[in-house]
Amino acid sequence: MDFGELMSIFIGVILVNNFVLSRFLGLCPYIGVSRDTSSAAGMGMAVIFVMTMASAATWFVYNYMLLPNENNVLYLLFRKMIPGITPESFDLSYLETIAFILVIAGLVQLVEMFIAKFSPALYRALGIYLPLITTNCAVLGVAQLNIAFSGQPFSLLKCVVQGAGAGVGFMIAMLLLSGIRERLELADVPPSLKGVPIAFICAGLMSLAFFGFMGLKI
Amino acid sequence: MNQIVIYSVVVLGGMGLVIGLLLSVVSRALAVKTDPNVQKILEALPNVNCGACGYPGCQGFAEAIAKGEADPAACAPGGQQVADEIAEIMGLEAREKEKVVAIIHCRGGSKCGKAATYYGLESCTSANLAGFGPSACVFGCLAMYDCIHACPFDAICLDENEMAVVDREKCVACGKCIEICPRSLIELVPVDKNYHVLCSSKDRGKAVTSICEVGCIGCTKCVKACPSDAIHMEEGLAVIDYEKCTNCGACAEACPVGAISFFAGKEVSTV
Numbered sequence: 001m002d003f004g005e006l007m008s009i010f011i012g013v014i015l016v017n018n019f020v021l022s023r024f025l026g027l028c029p030y031i032g033v034s035r036d037t038s039s040a041a042g043m044g045m046a047v048i049f050v051m052t053m054a055s056a057a058t059w060f061v062y063n064y065m066l067l068p069n070e071n072n073v074l075y076l077l078f079r080k081m082i083p084g085i086t087p088e089s090f091d092l093s094y095l096e097t098i099a100f101i102l103v104i105a106g107l108v109q110l111v112e113m114f115i116a117k118f119s120p121a122l123y124r125a126l127g128i129y130l131p132l133i134t135t136n137c138a139v140l141g142v143a144q145l146n147i148a149f150s151g152q153p154f155s156l157l158k159c160v161v162q163g164a165g166a167g168v169g170f171m172i173a174m175l176l177l178s179g180i181r182e183r184l185e186l187a188d189v190p191p192s193l194k195g196v197p198i199a200f201i202c203a204g205l206m207s208l209a210f211f212g213f214m215g216l217k218i
Numbered sequence: 219m220n221q222i223v224i225y226s227v228v229v230l231g232g233m234g235l236v237i238g239l240l241l242s243v244v245s246r247a248l249a250v251k252t253d254p255n256v257q258k259i260l261e262a263l264p265n266v267n268c269g270a271c272g273y274p275g276c277q278g279f280a281e282a283i284a285k286g287e288a289d290p291a292a293c294a295p296g297g298q299q300v301a302d303e304i305a306e307i308m309g310l311e312a313r314e315k316e317k318v319v320a321i322i323h324c325r326g327g328s329k330c331g332k333a334a335t336y337y338g339l340e341s342c343t344s345a346n347l348a349g350f351g352p353s354a355c356v357f358g359c360l361a362m363y364d365c366i367h368a369c370p371f372d373a374i375c376l377d378e379n380e381m382a383v384v385d386r387e388k389c390v391a392c393g394k395c396i397e398i399c400p401r402s403l404i405e406l407v408p409v410d411k412n413y414h415v416l417c418s419s420k421d422r423g424k425a426v427t428s429i430c431e432v433g434c435i436g437c438t439k440c441v442k443a444c445p446s447d448a449i450h451m452e453e454g455l456a457v458i459d460y461e462k463c464t465n466c467g468a469c470a471e472a473c474p475v476g477a478i479s480f481f482a483g484k485e486v487s488t489v
Contacts (some may be wrong), residue, residue: 065229074225074229092225092226092229095229103233106237110244113241113248114248117248
């Protein structure tokens with residue numbers, strides 16, 4: 001594992017496979033919170049943080065609790081009680097979605113409590129966005145994609161890099177759209193397209209633009 | 219088959235249990251101590267987050283009261299009732315507060331001449347910047363909905379003369395319209411006073427009569443008519459001192475153009 005590979009994962013997930021603009025994940029906050037730049041930046045920071053933490057946490061859950069290998073926690077617990085049991089009996093990888101959402105929800109709650117205690121200013125700035133991230137499909141998406149790459153699960157470091165990159169990509173998309181929407185407020189938009197409709201059109205055009213990165217070789 | 223069910227239940231149940239225990243321990247350890255009064259005050263407040271008190275929303279106001287920094291009577295939408303409730307929570311004596319409402323010192327509307335046709339953004343602020351807007355009077359109401367949109371309580375509307383008027387029943391004196399009006403036409407006045415100078419023009423009499431049917435021409439008849447010496451002239455415009463005004467109505471009778479009017483409620487009527 002070299003630095004170049006990590007960089008290519010990081011850049012790739014920001015530009016080529018941007019979570020919002022290429023994979024169409026997390027569209028709800030993308031439209032809902034992009035009305036002004038400051039709240040878009042707040043949401044972006046919160047998502048970067050949660051995605052990075054969630055990538056690491058779900059990696060441990062997947063590798064030590066769901067995958068059938070020598071380190072499976074259940075296997076280590078039960079192998080003395082039930083003689084002749086093999087790790088293959090504990091193949092619980094089909095539980096990944098529900099296990100991941102459980103871990104992410106718990107993690108976000110934990111993070112929220114920490115922030116409320118140690119940085120009330122940041123807590124107020126993030127406001128409702130932090131609990132909203134609990135069920136953000138982009139966060140679940142990054143956890144799923146971390147394990148779905150070419151059948152071979154990512155290493156912990158690669159997962160964390162991909163999670164952070166996905167968060168940065170989300171924040172870039174949010175900031176770009178919020179900048180456009182702030183200018184649209186002053187533009188002469190036809191009445192039937194005012195507000196969200198024109199934002200959807202802009203989001204579509206941005207997505208087309210980001211598809212231009214598709215052939216990028218890193 | 220049975221095994222796989224048991225294992226999945228054990229894994230998910232175990233994870234849920236561990237995360238739940240962890241969260242409960244952490245929430246106990248990291249509990250943020252809040253003043254119980256803040257929550258009580260917040261419940262007593264109208265929670266419209268209008269900002270009239272000068273604090274960031276009702277939450278900020280409640281915290282400031284609990285700390286003893288803010289005046290419980292500062293909540294304009296809540297009025298006396300809320301002030302009393304908060305005072306009870308905090309164990310203080312509530313101060314009597316004079317009820318005020320907003321009034322727009324202009325009733326030109328369709329009675330005011332037009333100097334130009336305006337094709338811009340429908341906003342008083344924009345129109346005022348663009349060569350003082352369409353109306354001939356540079357002091358009068360532009361009636362382009364800035365205050366109507368700014369009012370969180372839907373208390374301002376356009377009347378039949380295309381003139382913005384304040385509904386006194388709905389107005390809570392939050393002051394949002396005062397901030398937004400580019401011509402500073404709006405003022406808070408005591409709700410029990412019924413006679414107001416509904417003009418802000420500082421032009422000379424002749425200039426006013428040439429553009430507006432109901433503008434103050436500075437004739438000083440009201441000043442002479444007032445028995446309690448409550449009206450005086452300021453830069454060619456009659457101004458009522460509400461502390462001295464006794465609601466007698468002599469000024470409205472004396473006014474030759476109807477710039478001083480009986481105004482109590484939504485509609486404007488000339489006496």
